Amino acid sequence: MLKKLSITAIASMMAFGAATQTEAAEVTLRFAHFWPAVSGIHKNAYQAWADKVEEESGGKIEVQLFPSATLAKPPAQYDAVKNRIADVTATIQGYTANRFPLTQIVELPGIVKNAVHGSCIIQNLYDEGLIKDEYKDTKPLFFFTHGPGLLHTKDKLIKEPADMAGLRLRRPTAVVANLMKQLKAQPVGMPAPTSYQSMQRGVIDGVALPWEGALVFRINELANKHTEVGGLYSLSFLVTMNKSVYDGMSDELKKVIDNNSGMKWTKIAAKAFDKLDVIGRKAAVDAGHEIYTVKGGIENAAWKPIMEKSTETYLAQLEGKGLPARKVYARAQELSNSCAQ
16 A cells, blocks of 8 residues: 555656646747757757756746747748747748848858858858847857858769759759859759659759768668768758747746857858768768869859859849849958958
């Protein structure tokens, strides 16, 4: 009898403890993104952020992660936060076409060397107010970029621009699409998670992704040729929050969010990307794939004129719309030098 009472008492205490812990959470944040739950980015950036916020809030903020685009499709994730389908998201600005044109200047050739470098640039552009007006409808927490984008193809190795003519290549954003058009390729727009299926079915001949993306989205299983053109492009990302959710928090909990925003988390996310780039490249090497590195990268004589034309085309388009594209581009170049130090 006593044994039964003891078990009952323990069970009651555990239930009471669980209820108390649940009641202690004043705010529950639904954090949506499109990376798989098994990916290093999910574990080392987004889960790490969630754990830190919960810890520093003493459990008053609970963060529920929704990976693999379970709350919203990749192109809709920014609006999902704006409209409070999700409370927080990690997404790619370029998936929402024409919404963040000044931000996407960091995608242009020659700006970003690696994720840590590019993330320093974009976070500073925001902190200095140069791209801030593009984010009035949400509350950005931190910005980052992935490492160098490259070309992954099946069977055909790209060594020079002429090799790209006619190839159907997955492009992540309109900026990269413009670059591909200059290279005579046929850009096909799609989010990274759908690249594997499209390549498997023969819808596309290859993809533009960093080594991290080739690893996480399993492109290394299909593409056996890889072309590294140093400085080709890099994508911008952000983690952002619904403004009304943040505004409705107590000052104590706002401080927790503020303490886990900005350059500190920019660096954490960037380091996770750079680490995965190394792992992704090694996976291709270990699989016996052919990797071609263009000597001099975008400064190579065969590639440079096309890179310059692509950049000028994009900047001219933005200036034609009354946007200070050249000012932002000039500052991005300055930051490219200082962030490299």
